[in-house]
Amino acid sequence: MNIGVVGLGFVGLSVSCVFANKGLNIHGVDIDEQKMSIINQKKSPFFEPEINEILDKVLNKSLNVNSNLEKCVKESEIIFVCVGTPSNSDGSSNLNYLKNTCKDISKFLNKIQDGKFRIIVIKSTIPPQTIETEIMPLMKQNTSKQIGVDFDICSNPEFLKEGSAINDMLNPHLVVIGTNNEKTKYKINNFYTKLYSDSVNIMNTTIVNAELIKYTNNSFLATKISFINNIANICNKIPGADVEIIAEAIGMDPRIGKMFLKAGPGYGGSCFPKDVVGFLNFIKLQGFSMPILESTHKINQNQPLEIIKMIKSKLSDIDGKNISILGLSFKKNTDDIREAVSIKIVNKLLEQNAKIKVNDPMAIPNFKQIFNEKIDYCDSIEDCLKDSDCCVILTEWDNFKNIQPEMFVKLMKNPIIIDARRIFDVNKFKDIADFTALGYGK
Ligand code: NAD
16 A cells, blocks of 8 residues: 655654554655765664664665655555644744645645545644634645545544654554544554554544644643652752652552653653644633633742752852753654753753753764853763762663762762752662752651
């Protein structure tokens, strides 16, 4: 079966690789020539476990990548649209990439006379009602073909996570198909049941419900994180309190569940921050409000400042101090620094004239593009810690977890450690260094 994938970022390339590895013929399209040249050298433009191995296997066989959208539309029965939907400055969702893509697709559909029913599947995260109130009318304007008769457009939000994208694509917990058309429903259901066998959970629903499911899903997860971060900040002030113990206990309650209860410096990445503000913006436009989600956002914006407060409480004056940052990516196993807390914290520390050294297994090249010569980039943890006045752990990379307390003491000028990710066993550090862990009241 010939499938098109438009937009070869984290989602589109992961989707393309997994589909191609399952034997489908994938025509991947992107407008970023540099990105495609990297992919055509069998390399992923971003770090993602397992993706290079699959690319090496499928590229120029079941996966072909270029900028020819017209050919992609002509040859494909199903076209997955995975272009970015970043935030505008007012928090609303920037739908320009999606609109441009759909407009072009409708123009190309116009030229095709083979009588085949094509389905455009929107994987990009978009505000509720976007497909029916904006995309469908736009496509109607640009093609003489009839929606629902000659072609159709449906919603199929993506739930993969950076750092485990391939595994998530191979084993989705749920596939949501939003369509109001029986033919589309049949064809997309058929596509997914063949791809994953009958064991996959499929939810068929309307387009607007599918759009709402994705925003609600991310908003709920973000709220869980802000909730536990709020508890962590309270624990900071209560001697003997420990957010890790609280989270472990409440996570055992099956009504709550243990995931997304890890206190930290706040959520970042390309999804939660933008989807929370995007949803809030949508809610406001409808004339409603959602105070709980407003608080989620506010707590998250404040959380990096809690880390700065912890640093200040240890160093009193930050001016001229050497501060080591371990971890730059917004979470482990990715080089993505979009909306990463590390950016906010480094900016705040630079404002106060701190000297910053950073280490991260994957994200240094991306970080260099933002901070250039303003900070020192260290290839090793040892270099990063040497002669430091304070070390802050901002990402939960596995290799940081193996650092022994003695190493901090040996290398740092002042062994002050702030574990903002709770990766260390507090007891191991108790009498060795000046160790502070987020959500651990001393
Ligand atoms: P991305 O920024 O990494 O990739 C988007 C790609 O689309 C880029 O390569 C860009 O060049 C390309 N593009 C833009 N306009 C184009 C056009 N007209 N034709 C062809 N290509 C075009 O974004 P992403 O992280 O892959 O996210 C894509 C969508 O999926 C977003 O809506 C996002 O919210 C959603 N999503 C992301 C994740 C994630 O973990 N990153 C997870 C689930 C859903």
